[in-house]
Amino acid sequence: MTLLILFPFLMILAAVNDIMTMTIPNFIPLVLIVGFSLFAPVAGLSATTIGLHATAAVLMLAVTFCFFACGWIGGGDAKLAAATALWFGPTMPLLDYAVLTSLIGAGLTLALLVARRMPLPVFAEEWAWARRLHGAGTGVPYGMALATAGLIIYPDSAIWKATMLS
Template sequence: MLVALIFVVFPFCMLFAAISDLLSMTIANRVSLLLLGTFAVVAPLTGMDWSAYGLHFAGGAVVLAVTFILFALGGMGGGDAKLLAATAVWMGFGTHLLEYLVVSAFLGGVLTLGILSYRGSAIAMFTGRNMFLRNFADKTVGVPYGIALGIGGLIAYPESPLMVWAIEQLAAK
Protein backbone atom coordinates (compact mmCIF):
# COMPACT_ATOMS: atom_id res chain seq x y z
CA MET A 1 0.00 0.00 0.00
CA LEU A 2 2.84 2.37 0.89
CA VAL A 3 4.60 1.75 -2.41
CA ALA A 4 1.34 2.28 -4.27
CA LEU A 5 0.86 5.67 -2.60
CA ILE A 6 4.35 6.71 -3.64
CA PHE A 7 3.75 5.57 -7.22
CA VAL A 8 0.33 7.22 -7.54
CA VAL A 9 -0.08 10.37 -5.43
CA PHE A 10 2.82 12.51 -6.68
CA PRO A 11 2.34 11.78 -10.42
CA PHE A 12 -1.43 12.25 -10.11
CA CYS A 13 -0.98 15.63 -8.40
CA MET A 14 1.53 16.78 -11.03
CA LEU A 15 -0.78 15.79 -13.89
CA PHE A 16 -3.82 17.29 -12.18
CA ALA A 17 -2.01 20.58 -11.55
CA ALA A 18 -0.78 20.80 -15.15
CA ILE A 19 -4.19 20.06 -16.65
CA SER A 20 -5.99 22.32 -14.18
CA ASP A 21 -3.65 25.22 -14.96
CA LEU A 22 -4.05 24.60 -18.68
CA LEU A 23 -7.84 24.68 -18.53
CA SER A 24 -8.58 27.18 -15.76
CA MET A 25 -5.32 29.05 -14.99
CA THR A 26 -5.63 27.88 -11.38
CA ILE A 27 -4.02 25.20 -9.24
CA ALA A 28 -6.26 24.22 -6.35
CA ASN A 29 -4.86 24.40 -2.83
CA ARG A 30 -5.94 20.81 -2.27
CA VAL A 31 -3.23 19.62 -4.70
CA SER A 32 -0.46 21.15 -2.58
CA LEU A 33 -2.12 20.01 0.64
CA LEU A 34 -2.44 16.45 -0.67
CA LEU A 35 1.24 16.45 -1.62
CA LEU A 36 2.31 17.78 1.79
CA GLY A 37 0.01 15.53 3.79
CA THR A 38 0.94 12.40 1.91
CA PHE A 39 4.65 13.08 2.23
CA ALA A 40 4.31 13.89 5.94
CA VAL A 41 2.63 10.52 6.60
CA VAL A 42 4.44 8.29 4.11
CA ALA A 43 8.08 9.40 4.48
CA PRO A 44 8.56 8.28 8.11
CA LEU A 45 6.99 4.91 7.27
CA THR A 46 9.71 4.32 4.67
CA GLY A 47 12.38 4.48 7.35
CA MET A 48 13.54 7.97 6.40
CA ASP A 49 15.56 9.32 9.32
CA TRP A 50 14.33 12.44 11.07
CA SER A 51 17.17 14.66 9.90
CA ALA A 52 16.46 13.82 6.25
CA TYR A 53 12.74 14.27 6.93
CA GLY A 54 13.43 17.72 8.35
CA LEU A 55 15.63 18.65 5.40
CA HIS A 56 12.80 17.79 3.01
CA PHE A 57 10.55 20.26 4.81
CA ALA A 58 13.39 22.79 4.99
CA GLY A 59 13.70 22.59 1.19
CA GLY A 60 9.99 23.25 0.89
CA ALA A 61 10.21 26.19 3.29
CA VAL A 62 13.08 27.80 1.38
CA VAL A 63 11.26 27.38 -1.93
CA LEU A 64 8.05 28.78 -0.39
CA ALA A 65 9.91 31.84 0.92
CA VAL A 66 11.45 32.57 -2.49
CA THR A 67 8.25 31.93 -4.42
CA PHE A 68 6.22 34.02 -1.96
CA ILE A 69 8.51 36.96 -2.72
CA LEU A 70 8.08 36.32 -6.46
CA PHE A 71 4.31 36.14 -5.97
CA ALA A 72 4.33 39.43 -4.01
CA LEU A 73 6.29 41.07 -6.83
CA GLY A 74 3.79 39.78 -9.41
CA GLY A 75 6.25 37.42 -11.05
CA MET A 76 4.47 34.20 -10.16
CA GLY A 77 0.99 32.94 -9.45
CA GLY A 78 0.02 31.84 -5.96
CA GLY A 79 -0.91 28.32 -7.04
CA ASP A 80 2.42 27.94 -8.80
CA ALA A 81 4.27 29.09 -5.67
CA LYS A 82 2.43 26.62 -3.44
CA LEU A 83 2.85 23.76 -5.91
CA LEU A 84 6.58 24.46 -6.20
CA ALA A 85 6.98 24.40 -2.42
CA ALA A 86 4.95 21.21 -1.97
CA THR A 87 6.89 19.51 -4.74
CA ALA A 88 10.16 20.65 -3.16
CA VAL A 89 9.22 18.75 0.00
CA TRP A 90 9.06 15.53 -2.04
CA MET A 91 12.40 16.24 -3.70
CA GLY A 92 14.31 17.11 -0.53
CA PHE A 93 16.94 19.75 0.07
CA GLY A 94 19.64 18.65 -2.37
CA THR A 95 20.40 17.72 -5.94
CA HIS A 96 16.93 16.32 -6.62
CA LEU A 97 15.41 19.69 -5.79
CA LEU A 98 17.95 21.48 -7.95
CA GLU A 99 17.21 19.12 -10.84
CA TYR A 100 13.48 19.77 -10.47
CA LEU A 101 13.95 23.54 -10.37
CA VAL A 102 16.30 23.61 -13.39
CA VAL A 103 14.13 21.30 -15.50
CA SER A 104 10.96 23.20 -14.59
CA ALA A 105 12.59 26.57 -15.30
CA PHE A 106 13.80 25.36 -18.69
CA LEU A 107 10.39 23.92 -19.57
CA GLY A 108 8.72 27.09 -18.31
CA GLY A 109 10.94 29.20 -20.55
CA VAL A 110 10.14 27.05 -23.57
CA LEU A 111 6.44 27.14 -22.68
CA THR A 112 6.49 30.93 -22.28
CA LEU A 113 8.28 31.49 -25.58
CA GLY A 114 5.87 29.14 -27.30
CA ILE A 115 2.81 30.85 -25.86
CA LEU A 116 4.12 34.32 -26.71
CA SER A 117 4.81 33.17 -30.29
CA TYR A 118 1.36 31.61 -30.51
CA ARG A 119 -0.32 34.76 -29.16
CA GLY A 120 1.41 36.86 -31.79
CA SER A 121 0.44 34.56 -34.65
CA ALA A 122 -2.59 34.66 -36.92
CA ILE A 123 -3.47 31.10 -35.99
CA ALA A 124 -4.38 32.25 -32.46
CA MET A 125 -7.36 34.15 -33.91
CA PHE A 126 -8.78 30.94 -35.38
CA THR A 127 -7.96 28.51 -32.57
CA GLY A 128 -8.29 30.82 -29.55
CA ARG A 129 -11.79 29.60 -28.68
CA ASN A 130 -10.64 25.99 -28.26
CA MET A 131 -10.94 24.97 -24.59
CA PHE A 132 -7.32 23.78 -24.53
CA LEU A 133 -5.89 26.81 -26.33
CA ARG A 134 -8.04 29.68 -25.06
CA ASN A 135 -5.66 30.59 -22.21
CA PHE A 136 -2.71 30.36 -24.56
CA ALA A 137 -4.37 32.81 -26.94
CA ASP A 138 -5.60 35.29 -24.33
CA LYS A 139 -3.07 38.12 -24.03
CA THR A 140 -4.68 39.36 -20.81
CA VAL A 141 -3.76 36.27 -18.78
CA GLY A 142 -0.37 35.01 -17.70
CA VAL A 143 1.34 31.78 -18.59
CA PRO A 144 -0.05 28.55 -17.11
CA TYR A 145 3.30 27.70 -15.52
CA GLY A 146 1.76 24.73 -13.70
CA ILE A 147 2.20 22.83 -16.96
CA ALA A 148 5.99 23.23 -16.75
CA LEU A 149 5.98 22.48 -13.01
CA GLY A 150 3.96 19.33 -13.51
CA ILE A 151 6.12 18.01 -16.34
CA GLY A 152 9.30 19.02 -14.51
CA GLY A 153 8.09 17.17 -11.43
CA LEU A 154 7.37 14.04 -13.45
CA ILE A 155 10.83 14.18 -15.02
CA ALA A 156 12.64 14.65 -11.69
CA TYR A 157 10.46 12.27 -9.64
CA PRO A 158 12.01 8.91 -10.62
CA GLU A 159 15.26 9.93 -8.87
CA SER A 160 13.57 11.36 -5.75
CA PRO A 161 14.23 9.65 -2.41
CA LEU A 162 10.75 8.17 -1.93
CA MET A 163 10.58 6.85 -5.48
CA VAL A 164 14.02 5.26 -5.17
CA TRP A 165 12.88 3.62 -1.93
CA ALA A 166 9.68 2.34 -3.58
CA ILE A 167 11.58 0.87 -6.53
CA GLU A 168 14.01 -0.84 -4.13
CA GLN A 169 11.03 -2.35 -2.29
CA LEU A 170 9.64 -3.77 -5.51
CA ALA A 171 13.05 -5.09 -6.58
CA ALA A 172 13.49 -6.86 -3.25
CA LYS A 173 10.31 -8.90 -3.72
Protein backbone atom coordinates (compact mmCIF):
# COMPACT_ATOMS: atom_id res chain seq x y z
CA MET A 1 0.00 0.00 0.00
CA THR A 2 2.84 2.40 0.83
CA LEU A 3 4.25 1.99 -2.67
CA LEU A 4 1.10 3.58 -4.08
CA ILE A 5 2.46 6.90 -2.83
CA LEU A 6 5.48 6.74 -5.17
CA PHE A 7 3.55 7.68 -8.32
CA PRO A 8 1.73 10.72 -6.83
CA PHE A 9 4.90 11.95 -5.14
CA LEU A 10 6.87 11.83 -8.39
CA MET A 11 4.05 13.46 -10.37
CA ILE A 12 3.91 16.36 -7.91
CA LEU A 13 7.70 16.64 -7.97
CA ALA A 14 7.70 16.73 -11.78
CA ALA A 15 5.02 19.45 -11.85
CA VAL A 16 6.79 21.63 -9.29
CA ASN A 17 10.15 21.21 -11.02
CA ASP A 18 8.66 22.09 -14.38
CA ILE A 19 7.01 25.23 -13.04
CA MET A 20 10.11 26.33 -11.15
CA THR A 21 12.79 25.46 -13.73
CA MET A 22 11.00 24.55 -16.99
CA THR A 23 12.69 21.15 -16.77
CA ILE A 24 11.78 17.69 -15.52
CA PRO A 25 14.83 15.95 -14.08
CA ASN A 26 15.69 12.62 -15.72
CA PHE A 27 15.59 10.82 -12.38
CA ILE A 28 11.80 11.26 -12.15
CA PRO A 29 10.87 9.13 -15.19
CA LEU A 30 13.67 6.73 -14.27
CA VAL A 31 12.32 6.21 -10.74
CA LEU A 32 8.81 5.80 -12.20
CA ILE A 33 10.10 3.04 -14.48
CA VAL A 34 12.07 1.28 -11.74
CA GLY A 35 9.19 1.72 -9.29
CA PHE A 36 6.70 0.17 -11.68
CA SER A 37 9.09 -2.67 -12.50
CA LEU A 38 9.44 -3.52 -8.82
CA PHE A 39 5.88 -2.81 -7.76
CA ALA A 40 3.85 -4.39 -10.59
CA PRO A 41 4.73 -8.02 -9.75
CA VAL A 42 4.10 -7.35 -6.04
CA ALA A 43 0.69 -5.90 -6.94
CA GLY A 44 -0.11 -9.13 -8.77
CA LEU A 45 0.12 -7.97 -12.38
CA SER A 46 0.93 -10.87 -14.69
CA ALA A 47 3.99 -10.94 -16.94
CA THR A 48 1.71 -10.48 -19.95
CA THR A 49 0.06 -7.43 -18.39
CA ILE A 50 3.45 -5.95 -17.49
CA GLY A 51 4.56 -6.52 -21.08
CA LEU A 52 1.48 -4.72 -22.38
CA HIS A 53 2.23 -1.82 -20.04
CA ALA A 54 5.79 -1.69 -21.37
CA THR A 55 4.48 -1.70 -24.95
CA ALA A 56 2.18 1.22 -24.12
CA ALA A 57 5.15 3.12 -22.69
CA VAL A 58 7.28 2.52 -25.79
CA LEU A 59 4.44 3.64 -28.07
CA MET A 60 3.87 6.74 -25.94
CA LEU A 61 7.58 7.53 -26.11
CA ALA A 62 7.49 7.23 -29.91
CA VAL A 63 4.54 9.61 -30.17
CA THR A 64 5.86 12.12 -27.65
CA PHE A 65 9.34 12.00 -29.20
CA CYS A 66 7.73 13.12 -32.45
CA PHE A 67 6.06 15.96 -30.51
CA PHE A 68 9.47 16.84 -29.06
CA ALA A 69 11.09 16.77 -32.51
CA CYS A 70 8.41 19.19 -33.74
CA GLY A 71 9.13 21.51 -30.79
CA TRP A 72 5.68 21.08 -29.29
CA ILE A 73 6.86 19.67 -25.95
CA GLY A 74 10.15 19.31 -24.11
CA GLY A 75 12.22 16.17 -23.82
CA GLY A 76 11.38 15.83 -20.13
CA ASP A 77 7.69 15.97 -20.99
CA ALA A 78 8.12 13.15 -23.51
CA LYS A 79 9.96 10.97 -20.99
CA LEU A 80 7.44 11.71 -18.23
CA ALA A 81 4.49 10.85 -20.52
CA ALA A 82 6.12 7.54 -21.47
CA ALA A 83 6.91 6.63 -17.86
CA THR A 84 3.34 7.49 -16.90
CA ALA A 85 2.02 5.31 -19.73
CA LEU A 86 3.97 2.43 -18.19
CA TRP A 87 1.85 2.77 -15.04
CA PHE A 88 -1.44 3.03 -16.99
CA GLY A 89 -0.90 0.38 -19.67
CA PRO A 90 -2.77 0.05 -22.97
CA THR A 91 -6.24 0.30 -21.45
CA MET A 92 -8.83 3.03 -21.05
CA PRO A 93 -6.91 4.91 -18.34
CA LEU A 94 -4.15 5.65 -20.88
CA LEU A 95 -6.61 7.09 -23.39
CA ASP A 96 -8.28 9.07 -20.61
CA TYR A 97 -4.84 10.30 -19.53
CA ALA A 98 -3.97 11.46 -23.05
CA VAL A 99 -7.26 13.31 -23.51
CA LEU A 100 -7.22 14.87 -20.05
CA THR A 101 -3.58 15.94 -20.44
CA SER A 102 -4.49 17.64 -23.72
CA LEU A 103 -7.40 19.49 -22.14
CA ILE A 104 -5.43 20.57 -19.08
CA GLY A 105 -2.50 21.54 -21.29
CA ALA A 106 -4.75 23.65 -23.50
CA GLY A 107 -6.21 25.38 -20.44
CA LEU A 108 -2.75 25.98 -19.01
CA THR A 109 -1.53 27.39 -22.31
CA LEU A 110 -4.49 29.75 -22.62
CA ALA A 111 -4.10 30.86 -18.99
CA LEU A 112 -0.41 31.60 -19.55
CA LEU A 113 -1.13 33.52 -22.75
CA VAL A 114 -3.63 35.69 -20.89
CA ALA A 115 -1.35 36.12 -17.86
CA ARG A 116 1.59 37.09 -20.05
CA ARG A 117 -0.42 39.98 -21.50
CA MET A 118 -0.71 41.47 -18.02
CA PRO A 119 2.13 42.90 -15.96
CA LEU A 120 3.73 40.57 -13.47
CA PRO A 121 2.59 41.51 -9.95
CA VAL A 122 5.24 43.50 -8.08
CA PHE A 123 5.58 40.90 -5.30
CA ALA A 124 6.31 38.20 -7.90
CA GLU A 125 9.07 40.15 -9.65
CA GLU A 126 11.51 38.85 -7.01
CA TRP A 127 10.94 35.25 -8.01
CA ALA A 128 13.12 34.08 -10.90
CA TRP A 129 10.71 31.26 -11.72
CA ALA A 130 7.76 33.68 -11.96
CA ARG A 131 9.70 36.06 -14.24
CA ARG A 132 10.75 33.12 -16.43
CA LEU A 133 7.21 31.70 -16.56
CA HIS A 134 5.82 35.14 -17.39
CA GLY A 135 8.30 35.71 -20.21
CA ALA A 136 6.75 35.83 -23.68
CA GLY A 137 9.48 33.63 -25.16
CA THR A 138 9.09 30.97 -22.51
CA GLY A 139 7.26 27.78 -23.31
CA VAL A 140 4.55 26.11 -21.28
CA PRO A 141 5.46 23.90 -18.31
CA TYR A 142 3.54 20.98 -19.82
CA GLY A 143 4.76 18.73 -17.02
CA MET A 144 2.08 20.41 -14.93
CA ALA A 145 -0.62 19.12 -17.30
CA LEU A 146 0.96 15.66 -17.49
CA ALA A 147 1.22 15.40 -13.72
CA THR A 148 -2.26 16.75 -12.99
CA ALA A 149 -3.88 14.36 -15.46
CA GLY A 150 -1.79 11.51 -14.08
CA LEU A 151 -2.94 12.20 -10.54
CA ILE A 152 -6.57 12.33 -11.62
CA ILE A 153 -6.41 9.09 -13.64
CA TYR A 154 -4.18 7.11 -11.24
CA PRO A 155 -7.06 5.60 -9.19
CA ASP A 156 -8.40 4.06 -12.43
CA SER A 157 -5.11 2.28 -13.19
CA ALA A 158 -4.70 -1.49 -13.02
CA ILE A 159 -1.89 -1.21 -10.51
CA TRP A 160 -4.02 0.92 -8.17
CA LYS A 161 -7.00 -1.41 -8.46
CA ALA A 162 -4.89 -4.54 -8.00
CA THR A 163 -3.37 -3.12 -4.83
CA MET A 164 -6.72 -1.96 -3.44
CA LEU A 165 -8.31 -5.36 -4.03
CA SER A 166 -5.55 -7.27 -2.28
